[in-house]
Amino acid sequence: MKHLAPVSALVFLVACRGEAPPVAPTxxxxxxxxxxxxxxxxxxxxxxxxxxxxxxxxxxxxxxxxxxxxxxxxxxxxxxxxxxxxxxxxxxxxxxxxxxxxxxxxxxxxxxxxxxxxxxxxxxxxxxxxxxxxxxxxxxxxxxxAPEKVAPVAEKGLDLDKIIADEAAAAAPGAKMEQMYTAKADKTDWYTQLKKGQCYWFIGAGQAEVDDFYLYVWDPKNNQIGKNKADGNKAQFGHCPEQDGMFHVQLKVDDTSHEAKVGVFSKPK
The missing domain is CATH 2.60.120.380 (Jelly Rolls)
Incomplete structure (x- = not known):
């Protein structure tokens, strides 16, 4: 038995596609x-x-x-x-x-x-x-x-080391810098040795984009001895320990994409 080609389907396909227009000789x-x-x-x-x-x-x-x-x-x-x-x-x-x-x-x-x-x-x-x-x-x-590629100009941020040094000079003239810490996350913890007979200043600063700068310190017995919750990019406070020991410093910031630092300064009591 012979099978007839689906002529109607073929006609339908051609109709859907449309007949190509004639092409000119040139x-x-x-x-x-x-x-x-x-x-x-x-x-x-x-x-x-x-x-x-x-x-x-x-x-x-x-x-x-x-x-x-x-x-x-x-x-x-x-x-x-x-x-x-x-x-x-x-x-x-x-x-x-x-x-x-x-x-x-x-x-x-x-x-x-x-x-x-x-x-x-x-x-x-x-x-x-x-x-x-x-x-x-x-x-x-x-x-x-091709047009020359222009290298992106890196934004120059605040000089945090200078800001902290200037703040220390104003708050504690003659104090010596003991440590400079850099924040690694929204909450960063450090431990630093403090000595009896000295007074210490914890001075922090962040880039301008930092809006919340919270600084805390605990003594060797885990008693909180100071805090400064600043609605800005700078914070500081001082403390004169009554005993030697390892003190716990914590910094919290609201912007982890921009740099923040804390300096520790000391001078005799």
Whole structure:
């Protein structure tokens, strides 16, 4: 028994896709001027690389693939234009390595433009494809020097060492710095040896972005002997211990992305 081909399904598929428009025997004479106009607008003062690359698609999904030598330090502008019967154009560019396109423009219309700035010298591959419609097309490649990369300027923060030293000079003239601690998290703990007969100042400062600066100290018996909860980026207090021992210092800040420090200063009682 013979099985008949599903003619109705085939007719339905053709109807859905639409019949490709007829392709003219020769390309539209305006393709070259369209490409140059786009290139002048997108990449002024660029230099054309070779002649136009040309292709023709008699149905949707058809196109051509080309190759061009590219240099590191240059940026390349790929400009495509098609006959008036081209409805959607798909332009892709690949670098010397890798399977994924480095640049692409799938445009609704007969023109497309994309740019590619290679990081290494080599042969780039590019493809022009008529995604909808049919007709002749041309692609121009233009190059110009890549813009210089401007190194980001690092923000200069506050000089915390100087701020702490100035605060110490005002609060305890003649005091000697014993330690300088740097916060590592939102809560940082240190232990420092204090001696009887000396007076100590705990002076902290953070970058301007720090809004809460909480400083605590406990004696060797774990009794809290001082605290300063400042709504700002600086805090300090002093203490004269009655016995030698290891004292516990704690700093809490609300901003861990910016630096904070605590200095310990001493002088005889």
């Amino acid at each position: 390309p539209s004479p305006e393709l070259e001027s369209m490409i140059k106009q786009q290139a002048e607008s997108a990449a002024p003062d660029s230099e054309q690389v070779g002649a136009l690359y040309r292709g023709v698609a008699y149905d949707r999904g058809e196109g051509d693939e080309f190759r061009v030598e590219t240099e590191a330090g240059q940026c390349y502008t790929f400009v495509a234009a098609g006959d008036s019967t081209v409805e959607v154009f798909d332009l892709k560019v690949w670098g010397p390595k890798g399977k994924a396109p480095k640049a692409r423009d799938k445009s609704k219309g007969r023109e497309a433009l994309t740019q590619y700035c290679p990081e290494e010298t080599g042969v780039a591959r590019f493809e022009g494809k008529v995604a909808k419609g049919a007709g002749h097309f041309a692609i121009g490649v233009f190059k110009k020097g």
